[in-house]
Amino acid sequence: MAGLKRLLLLFPLLAGGACMAQALDLTVPGDADLTREEQSAAESYLLPTGPFADGKVPSIDVEGLVTRQAWRIEGEGLTTLKLLTPLRDQLQEAGYEILFDCADRECGGFDFRFNISVLPAPDMFVDLFDFRFLSARKKDGAAAEYVSCLVSLTGETGYLQLVTVGGGQAPTIEIGEIGAVTPATPPQPVEAAKLIEQLLGQGHVVLPDLEFDSGSAALAEGPYDSLAALAAFLNADAARRIALVGHTDTVGGLDPNVALSRRRAASVLERLVSRYEVPRAQMESNGMGYLSPVAPNTTEAGRETNRRVEAVLLNAE
Incomplete structure (x- = not known):
């Protein structure tokens, strides 16, 4: 298969005293070379299941055959997203449940990197500002297999660490050629009439074109069609009131x-006051954190959808 190399991870199957192996067969874009492999027949591994917080990385202690591999991947136009997405897709197609999926600062940055198990350089390299991680589990009755993937990039060289833990039979994944990852769709122009129609019809509407840096409450410069439409609606009648959530x-x-969700909503309110001259008395702001998701938080696309500010209609008369 041109430009692609399969990554083979072995799980043991003990039967009648003999040890046979089934391979978890993964494919990544580019030209991959195995640079390091370590294997222990009976070991425990702390599998990360959440971002660094309160001085530690949330983990579950799993036991069995532990295989650690480091791969170096060469290819033009590589990104950490292009490296991780095919692996995530293949694991999910094989029935694995994604337990945790994050990118650099979302993982906890420096603290996450240095509180998880990482193979040493030069076999594995982690750029603290450009890495991605996921952990996954596949259950078959009482037995379970676990996989963690850590990817990073320096120049046009990608680095991948795969850790597998399992004592049962794992399926072989037959995968065809992986195409390029489709880039994220940029914010689309907002049609003012439809935005206000949804606000009046449903009582709330997502302001879809707002942009915040990851972890930041500062609203980017804009301009934003959604805010212009909302401002025109509010300025047309002083009795109209909304909550920004x-x-x-x-x-x-x-x-x-x-706290972050409240600050972001407050930033939107202040922009409406300062740039669009909407009276402060017609608006209030608050935040729900992650308590009201509209998509799964197990994927980057789902998390991106959940990071939002909504306008909630309080009074239209």
Whole structure:
């Protein structure tokens, strides 16, 4: 298969005293070379299941055959997203449940990196500002297999660490050629009439074109069609009132997320006051943190959808 190399991870199957192996067969974009492999027949591994918080990385202690591999991947136009997405898709197709999926600062940055097990350099390299991680589990009755993937990038060289833990038979994954990852869709122009129609019809509407940096409450410069439409609606009648409500994904604890969602909603309110001259008395702001998701938080796309600010209609007369 041109430009692709399969990554083979072995799980043991003990039967009649003999040890046979089934391979978890994964494919990544680019040209991959195995640079390090360590295997222990009976070992425990702390599998990360959440971002660094309160001085530690939430983990579950899993036991069995532990295989650690480091791969170096060369290819033009590589990104950590292009490296991790095919692995995630293949694991899910094989019936694995994604337990945790994060990118650099969402994981906990420096603290996450240095509180998980990482193979040493030069076999594994982790750029603290450009890495992604996921952990996954597949259950078959009482038995379970676990996989963690850590990817990073330096220049056009990708680094991948795969850790597997399992004592049962794992399926072989037959995968065809992996195409390029489709980039995220940029915010689309907001049609003012439809935005206000949804606000009046449903009582709330997501302001879809707002942009915040990850972990930041500062609203980017804009301009934003959604805010212009909302301002025109409010300025047309002084009796109209709305609440601006911020929402986050599940990365981090509840209290920090509630605080962040409140600050983001407040930033939107201040922009409407300062740039669109909407009277402050017609608006209020608050935040729900991650308590009101509209998509699964197990994928980057789902987390992106959950990071939003909504306008809630309080009074239209």
